[in-house]
Each structure stands twice: as structure tokens, then as C-alpha cells.
Amino acid sequence: MKYAVDVKDLTRRFGDFVAVDKVSFQIAAGSIFGFLGPNGAGKSTVIRMLLGILPVSDGEGTVLGRDIRTQADAIRSQVGYMAQKFSLYEDLTVWENLQFFAGIFLVKDPGRLEHLLELLRLKDYRKTLAVALPGGIRQRLAFAVALVHDPEIVFLDEPTGAVDPALRRYFWEIIVDLSQSGKTVMVTTHYMDEVERCDQICFIYGGRLIAQGSPSELKREHVSGHIYQFEPTARLEALHALARLPDVRNPFPAGSAVRFQSEASLADLQPRVQSYLKTPLAQVRPTLEDVFISLVGAKK
Amino acid sequence: MIVQVRELAYRYGEAEALRGLSFEVPEGQVFGLVGPDGAGKTTLLKLIAGILPVQTGELLVLGENVGQTQVLVRQAIGYIPQRFSLYRDLTVEENVEFTARLYPLKPDFARRQQELLEMVDLARFRKRLADQLSGGMKQKLALLCALIHEPSLLLMDEPTTGVDPVSRREFWTLVFELQRTGLTVVASTPYMDEAEQFDRVALIHQGKFVRMGTTGEIRASLPGHVLEVECDKPFQARGVLQGYEVELFGDRIHVFMEKPSPEEVVERLKTGGIRTTRAELVPYSIEDVFLRVTA
Numbered sequence: 001m002k003y004a005v006d007v008k009d010l011t012r013r014f015g016d017f018v019a020v021d022k023v024s025f026q027i028a029a030g031s032i033f034g035f036l037g038p039n040g041a042g043k044s045t046v047i048r049m050l051l052g053i054l055p056v057s058d059g060e061g062t063v064l065g066r067d068i069r070t071q072a073d074a075i076r077s078q079v080g081y082m083a084q085k086f087s088l089y090e091d092l093t094v095w096e097n098l099q100f101f102a103g104i105f106l107v108k109d110p111g112r113l114e115h116l117l118e119l120l121r122l123k124d125y126r127k128t129l130a131v132a133l134p135g136g137i138r139q140r141l142a143f144a145v146a147l148v149h150d151p152e153i154v155f156l157d158e159p160t161g162a163v164d165p166a167l168r169r170y171f172w173e174i175i176v177d178l179s180q181s182g183k184t185v186m187v188t189t190h191y192m193d194e195v196e197r198c199d200q201i202c203f204i205y206g207g208r209l210i211a212q213g214s215p216s217e218l219k220r221e222h223v224s225g226h227i228y229q230f231e232p233t234a235r236l237e238a239l240h241a242l243a244r245l246p247d248v249r250n251p252f253p254a255g256s257a258v259r260f261q262s263e264a265s266l267a268d269l270q271p272r273v274q275s276y277l278k279t280p281l282a283q284v285r286p287t288l289e290d291v292f293i294s295l296v297g298a299k300k
Numbered sequence: 301m302i303v304q305v306r307e308l309a310y311r312y313g314e315a316e317a318l319r320g321l322s323f324e325v326p327e328g329q330v331f332g333l334v335g336p337d338g339a340g341k342t343t344l345l346k347l348i349a350g351i352l353p354v355q356t357g358e359l360l361v362l363g364e365n366v367g368q369t370q371v372l373v374r375q376a377i378g379y380i381p382q383r384f385s386l387y388r389d390l391t392v393e394e395n396v397e398f399t400a401r402l403y404p405l406k407p408d409f410a411r412r413q414q415e416l417l418e419m420v421d422l423a424r425f426r427k428r429l430a431d432q433l434s435g436g437m438k439q440k441l442a443l444l445c446a447l448i449h450e451p452s453l454l455l456m457d458e459p460t461t462g463v464d465p466v467s468r469r470e471f472w473t474l475v476f477e478l479q480r481t482g483l484t485v486v487a488s489t490p491y492m493d494e495a496e497q498f499d500r501v502a503l504i505h506q507g508k509f510v511r512m513g514t515t516g517e518i519r520a521s522l523p524g525h526v527l528e529v530e531c532d533k534p535f536q537a538r539g540v541l542q543g544y545e546v547e548l549f550g551d552r553i554h555v556f557m558e559k560p561s562p563e564e565v566v567e568r569l570k571t572g573g574i575r576t577t578r579a580e581l582v583p584y585s586i587e588d589v590f591l592r593v594t595a
Contacts, residue, residue: 038464040434135382136337162461162490164336165587166594190464193550236476252469255496256515287550289465296466
């Protein structure tokens with residue numbers, strides 16, 4: 001099987017509202033697929049259709065070679081799903097949650113659960129009720145549960161939301177390991193630095209697919225002009241001033257710096273932003289965050 | 301001072317959540333809390349909001365003891381909890397009106413409601429159910445509701461978690477505009493780029509402040525150097541650079557070094573078959589400090 005997921009013209013309507021509009025893409029088996037877009041773009045709706053939780057209005061698709069319209073049950077036993085909202089039992093402990101899902105998926109090997117506790121660094125929380133877990137640790141439990149039955153494909157809907165910087169990196173080590181062992185991962189995230197690790201990315205906006213490619217392809221094709229950055233003397237003033245320059249696009253804060261896109265040269269821009277500079281104006285390499293901001297900025 | 305905290309400690313049964321924090325937040329400042337999961341950020345915010353009782357130490361908000369004075373000081377606080385806590389089955393407008401009724405209604409309520417709706421760009425959606433708003437819009441509604449009674453202090457627990465890169469920038473721009481009107485803010489965030497925009501940041505680890513200061517002070521709080529490297533195989537670099545402390549930042553790597561020796565790193569990468577396109581010593585970012593201090 002070449003593609004773990006293969007969808008064509010996938011569409012979902014809620015009444016008159018078209019939440020997902022003729023979306024087509026393929027996910028190569030064993031790859032990491034990044035699914036991006038602003039809040040409300042339709043990402044979770046697509047994932048729910050792939051899982052067979054939500055019926056398809058139009059279009060077709062397969063997951064692991066099975067039809068998402070007619071073989072949802074067969075699909076569900078082979079996929080792992082980490083929902084955006086915490087969907088485990090709050091009144092069960094960490095260990096009880098794992099056992100419960102192991103029961104549903106008929107996981108016999110007790111070593112599997114111990115392995116997952118270890119992998120997601122949950123040993124200290126074994127007897128803690130899920131309701132009492134801090135946000136990032138709930139995410140670890142949800143991730144562990146998604147992996148309970150060693151699924152062929154894992155859908156991770158914002159796995160690293162509320163997860164601290166060190167643990168985010170660790171989650172991604174696990175994701176890369178899954179991919180290297182032949183599993184397929186479809187992941188959504190709002191952290192653009194993480195997306196660099198994806199083999200392929202689809203970007204949806206307003207239910208439509210508006211860009212796709214590898215991280216380097218997206219940076220090449222969807223960032224026009226140059227990216228500039230500087231540390232401002234006063235951030236809001238600098239952003240307001242940049243917004244007034246006709247040849248500057250998408251000025252935005254990037255950490256303590258201010259960043260923007262422009263076709264103009266450094267020498268041309270320098271005198272015009274001079275009074276806001278705390279550090280020299282520098283031309284920098286685009287990141288996927290710039291891609292995201294360009295794509296959304298062009299639509300707004 | 302809007303917030304004054306001395307030797308504040310808190311325990312849940314046996315577990316020590318906060319272990320002696322002392323700090324102050326002056327009027328008009330945006331004060332940020334960052335730290336690993338379970339470090340104590342939410343507990344601290346709940347104490348300041350008066351939701352948890354003070355057990356040990358001193359906590360004053362607007363000069364008053366939050367636990368004892370109850371009503372008046374709480375009216376001066378707006379609080380956005382970590383989980384969306386508005387009514388999903390009420391519209392935008394109904395949520396705002398319901399929240400406003402919890403406080404003494406001011407005569408100019410209608411005008412303030414309209415101003416805030418326009419400011420957060422929700423005026424168009426006033427009849428929409430809260431449940432039907434996107435993640436970014438939900439948080440703007442939460443912000444609006446937290447501000448409707450004109451508090452002096454706004455507390456926010458990870459307000460931009462799950463919010464997309466453009467929407468979360470819009471959210472913070474709103475907050476910084478509000479700051480100009482004198483609002484004081486204490487907020488936690490898992491996004492280190494947001495933390496760099498705050499006036500002051502405290503890094504909490506295991507219930508203690510392990511760093512506190514401006515972004516500049518926190519960056520300068522670690523010895524050694526950061527070498528930022530752009531190369532053709534960033535994900536293989538860590539393996540090649542065994543013996544170094546290496547962290548991945550998107551498609552770049554940060555190499556922490558006692559003595560700045562970029563040539564040595566570039567050479568090692570080259571031997572390992574990795575071509576470097578740029579290697580530059582950069583200041584520590586807050587994320588670098590976070591990763592090193594909490595490791």
C-alpha cells in the first residue's frame with residue numbers, strides 16, 4: 001500500500017455551511033503529514049471524516065486501503081486518535097485510563113502499557129486521577145492512549161497544545177520514531193517550528209486546500225519578497241509605522257523582534273524604519289511561520 | 301504596586317505546589333509566567349485571583365489582602381482560566397451581558413460593550429453561539445468578558461493555547477493596546493516567543509522562581525554562548541555533534557558552548573557530511589534559557 005490516506009474531493013456540509021470543500025490529498029505510508037490552517041479552517045472536521053466519526057457529504061477516500069464511507073469500523077481498530085479536546089475519563093486514574101482503552105482494543109500484552117507509561121514519562125502519575133493532571137501531562141496521557149493498540153496510523157490533533165518547550169521536542173522525537181518504524185502520522189499544530197519535521201504539509205483555509213508541499217517547497221513558493229527583522233525601540237509604534245508603509249506586508253511581532261515581508265531592498269528600507277531600530281535591520285531566511293502568515297495574510 | 305507577593309507557598313495535601321515566591325508587579329506592566337507542566341503557574345494565578353485561599357505567605361492585590369476583603373478587590377480583577385469557561389449555548393452578546401450582571405452594572409455599560417465588541421472584532425458575531433466561534437474568537441470573547449467590569453488587573457492562564465499563529469498575535473496586540481490604558485496583566489504562556497514580548501517574565505520550576513526579570517535580563521542570566529546553525533541536515537546534526545548540548549529550533553540548531561568556537565562545530569558537521577550555510581553566535585532566547593534551566 002503506497003498511501004496510508006488517499007482522499008479525493010472530500011466535502012462536508014453543515015446545513016448551508018461548507019466546512020470542508022473538495023479537499024484532496026494523499027499521505028504516503030510511513031510519512032509525517034502536517035495539516036495546517038487557522039482556527040476554524042476545517043482541520044478537525046477532515047480528521048473526523050477520516051476516522052469515520054463524521055459522515056462524508058461528498059467525495060471519497062480511503063484510510064489504510066479501506067473506504068471511509070463504508071468501512072469505518074475496520075479503520076477504527078487500526079488507527080490511533082488524539083483529539084484536540086481531552087477526551088479521556090477524568091474520574092479514572094492514568095493507569096485505569098490506559099487499561100480501559102487497552103480493553104477496548106483487546107490489547108493483551110501488559111508490557112505494552114508499562115512501555116507507554118515509560119515512553120510518555122507518566123510513571124509518577126500512575127495513580128493520579130486524570131482530572132487532577134496539569135494540561136501538559138494530560139496531553140501525555142492522551143498521546144499514550146492513542147498509541148495503546150500500536151496503530152498503523154496515528155491522527156494527532158494539536159498534540160503539543162499546552163505542552164512545554166522541552167516536552168514538545170520529546171513528543172516530536174516520538175513522532176519521528178513512529179515514522180521511522182513505518183507508522184504514518186497525521187498531525188495538526190500551531191507551532192510552526194515543529195512543522196519543519198513533516199515530510200509533507202497541507203494548508204487549509206475556509207475549508208479549502210490552499211497550499212501543499214514539503215517545508216522547503218512551501219517556503220519557496222509561498223513567501224514572496226524578502227523577510228526582514230529588527231529589535232524595535234517600541235514595539236507597537238514600530239508595528240503601526242510598518243503597517244503604513246505601502247511596500248511592507250504582514251508586519252508582526254516575532255519574540256522580542258518585529259518581522260515583515262517586502263519586495264524592497266535592505267538599503268531602500270533602512271532609512272524608512274531607522275527611527276524604530278534598536279538593532280540593525282537584517283534580512284533573514286523565511287520560516288514556516290512566515291509561510292503561515294503570508295497565506296493567511298493574503299486571504300484576509 | 302498592583303500585586304505584592306511575599307514568601308507565598310501552597311500545598312495540595314502532601315504535594316508542595318509553590319515553595320516561597322516573592323515578587324511585585326507594578327501598575328501597567330505585563331508580567332509573564334513560564335515553566336514546565338505542573339510547575340505551579342495555574343496555582344499561582346488562582347491564588348492571585350482569590351480562587352484558592354492563601355495558606356502561607358502574603359499576597360496583596362491593589363494593597364488589599366485578596367482572601368479577606370472579598371468583594372471589592374475581586375471586582376478589580378479579570379480572570380481568564382485555562383479552559384474555556386463561557387456558556388457555549390449562549391450567544392456572544394448573551395455571554396457578555398450575563399458576565400456583566402455578576403458585577404455592579406455601570407451606567408455606560410452599553411457603550412462599553414459596543415466598544416469592546418468592536419475592539420476584539422466580534423461585533424459582527426454578536427448573535428453567534430459561543431460554541432460556533434473559532435478558537436481565536438473564543439479567546440477574544442473570553443478577553444471581552446474578563447474586561448467588561450473594567451478591572452485594573454487581568455489574569456490569564458495560557459490564553460493562546462490552541463490559537464493559530466496569526467490569531468494569537470492579534471490577541472496579544474489587543475492586550476498590549478489595553479496595557480497603554482493602564483491595565484496590569486499577569487499571564488502564563490507555553491509560547492516562548494510571547495514571553496519575550498512581556499515586560500517581565502518569571503520562569504517557574506518545581507514551585508520556585510528560578511529566573512525573573514526582563515527578557516534582556518533573562519537572556520543574560522546564563523553563562524556561555526549559543527551558536528545558531530543553519531545547515532542542510534538539521535535533524536541529523538545532534539547525532540553528529542555528540543558531546544555538545546544541541547537543541548532543535550525549527551530547521552535550525554542551537555549549540556550551547558562554554559567557549560565560542562564556531563569553526564570547531566562547522567568542521568565536526570562537515571566531517572559528518574552536513575553542510576553549514578550559516579553559523580552565528582546569537583544571544584540566548586528565553587526558550588534556550590527554559591530548556592537549559594529546567595533540563
